[in-house]
Structure formats: C-alpha cells, structure tokens
Amino acid sequence: MxxxxxxxxxxxxxxxxxxxxxxxxxxxxxxxxxxxxWADEGAVxxxxxxxxxxxxxxxxxxxxxxxxxxxxxxxxxxxxxxxxxxxxxxxxxxxxxxxxxxxxxxxxxxxxxxxxxxxxDAAFDRVFLLFPDPWPKKRHAFRRFVQADTAAQLSRILKPGGRLRVATDVRVYADWALPLLLDVPELQWTAACADDWRVAPEDHITTRYQSKHLGDIDPVFMDFERKAA
Known part of the structure; x- marks a missing residue:
C-alpha cells in the first residue's frame, strides 16, 4: 500500500x-x-x-x-x-x-x-490558500501556514498582476495573516470596502467544509495583487 x-x-x-x-x-x-x-528534488x-x-x-x-x-x-x-x-x-x-x-x-x-x-519567480497567475488550519492557540502560532517567510514566498511566485486569495473563518487567523501579508511590499490588498472581504467573490466555490461553519466568524476573503515590477 x-x-x-x-x-x-x-x-x-x-x-x-x-x-x-x-x-x-x-x-x-x-x-x-x-x-x-513530481520529484522531491529539483525545480517545480x-x-x-x-x-x-x-x-x-x-x-x-x-x-x-x-x-x-x-x-x-x-x-x-x-x-x-x-x-x-x-x-x-x-x-x-x-x-x-x-x-x-x-x-x-x-x-x-x-x-x-x-x-x-x-x-x-512569477510562476503563477493565481494562488489560493483557503481555510488553512488556524492553530488558534497562541503557543501554536508558529504552526500557521502564513508566516513572514511564506508570505514573501507567495508574493515571489506570483506574476505581476497575479492574485493571491487567503480565506478563513477564524478571527485569530485573519488577525494574524492580514498584517503579515500587508507587510509584503510587492503585495497590494485589493479591498476597497468591507464587502470586498466579507462577501464571497463571484468566482469562489463553496466547499462542504466551509458550509459546516466551524469557525467563529463568517468567512473573510483577503485578495491581494502582485504589484508590477
């Protein structure tokens, strides 16, 4: 097996x-x-x-x-x-x-x-990170996928004009991830009003996991665009 x-x-x-x-x-x-x-070594x-x-x-x-x-x-x-x-x-x-x-x-x-x-660099037009494990306890924060280094890597692999979407239904994760992503100079948060992050984007596909409402807030959708070089 x-x-x-x-x-x-x-x-x-x-x-x-x-x-x-x-x-x-x-x-x-x-x-x-x-x-x-694909292989565990070499370029992807x-x-x-x-x-x-x-x-x-x-x-x-x-x-x-x-x-x-x-x-x-x-x-x-x-x-x-x-x-x-x-x-x-x-x-x-x-x-x-x-x-x-x-x-x-x-x-x-x-x-x-x-x-x-x-x-x-500049490998993708879009990157999705949807409802990652929030590791809500403070002592487990280092386990969360979004960290300063991963935020920079996500920006790096996006093409100029490419989009990153991070979605979560856990407040502590949203409060953690948003500042880290905003700190990446090459990323621009696309939200112009509250509905831009409170309302699911038109191209979003709701999953059964999301429909279970296991988090402590309604889902938030943080869309970022990779700035032009």
Whole structure:
C-alpha cells in the first residue's frame, strides 16, 4: 500500500491520513498519483508540469479538493497545481480528476512550504490558500501556514498582476495573516470596502467544509495583487 508520509525538511503538524481509503481510492493512489505528482528534488515549474496552458494556478492545502476540482473543471485552458499533505484529500482529488476527465491538474502529497521554495519567480497567475488550519492557540502560532517567510514566498511566485486569495473563518487567523501579508511590499490588498472581504467573490466555490461553519466568524476573503515590477 502507498501510505508513506510526505517527505519534508520541516515538521508537518496535523494529520497525515484519516480513515482507511476505499479500494478505488487506494487504486488511484497507487496507479494515478505517480503520474500526476513530481520529484522531491529539483525545480517545480508549472510551465514544465503543465505545458501549453495560458495560465497556471496553485492551490495550497486543497482539503477534500472540491474547490480545486471545481475551478479546474470550469477553466480547461488553465493548468492547476494542488499540494496537500493529507492522504485522504489527495485520494479525493484523484477521484475528482478521474470522474471529470481532467487533464489540466497535477497534484502532490507534500508540505507546500518545501514545494514553493523550489518554484521559480512569477510562476503563477493565481494562488489560493483557503481555510488553512488556524492553530488558534497562541503557543501554536508558529504552526500557521502564513508566516513572514511564506508570505514573501507567495508574493515571489506570483506574476505581476497575479492574485493571491487567503480565506478563513477564524478571527485569530485573519488577525494574524492580514498584517503579515500587508507587510509584503510587492503585495497590494485589493479591498476597497468591507464587502470586498466579507462577501464571497463571484468566482469562489463553496466547499462542504466551509458550509459546516466551524469557525467563529463568517468567512473573510483577503485578495491581494502582485504589484508590477
């Protein structure tokens, strides 16, 4: 069985896998995932992984993959890269890719922090970080994905004019992430009024996780644009 934990130079907090995979999911992990993933060393270039597409999008921590698969299904001219450490989420992504016959998606079970460091500058038109684990306790703040270094990396891999979306339904995470992102000189917050972050953007796909309302606030959507050089 292919149940190895993702290789990483960092400690990965949270679950690596949940309930046992179904026979179909395990088959897809064994047979489909190797062809859709990429090596643990060397550059991670979306142009090489998904050549011929007019735009490239990265989703970090895609969970059950509903947003990733939904976006890819309605934008066949765009290449999508998804990175998720949770085995069951990766298995669900593979199921969605197969069911929709998608040829514009590559996925890897990994720690996105390691993968991003291997990506070239200005690699993506869009980056999504939706409802990441908030690690709400103060002593766990260092575990949150958005840190000063990752915020800078997210800016670096965006093309000029490219968009980053960070969404959360946990107040402590919003209060933590927004100042860090605002501190990145190359990023411009696009919000002009409260509705710009309180109301879900038109292109957003609501997932079952979001619909459970597990957080302590209504979802906030922080969209940033990479400034021109």
């Amino acid at each position: 292919s149940e190895e934990k993702p290789a990483s130079s960092r400690r990965l907090y949270g679950r690596a896998k949940g309930h046992a995979l179904s026979a179909r999911q395990q088959h897809l992990v064994d047979t489909m995932l190797p062809g859709l993933s 270039d979306p142009q090489a992984l998904l050549p011929g597409f007019k735009a490239h999008v990265l989703e970090i921590g895609f969970g059950a993959s509903e947003h990733l698969i939904g976006q890819a299904a309605r934008a066949s001219d765009t290449g999508f890269i998804g990175i998720e450490p949770f085995l069951n989420g990766v298995a669900k992504a593979l199921t969605g890719i197969e069911e929709h016959g998608l040829s514009n998606v590559r996925v890897k079970r990994a720690d996105a922090r390691d993968e991003i460091e291997r990506m070239p």
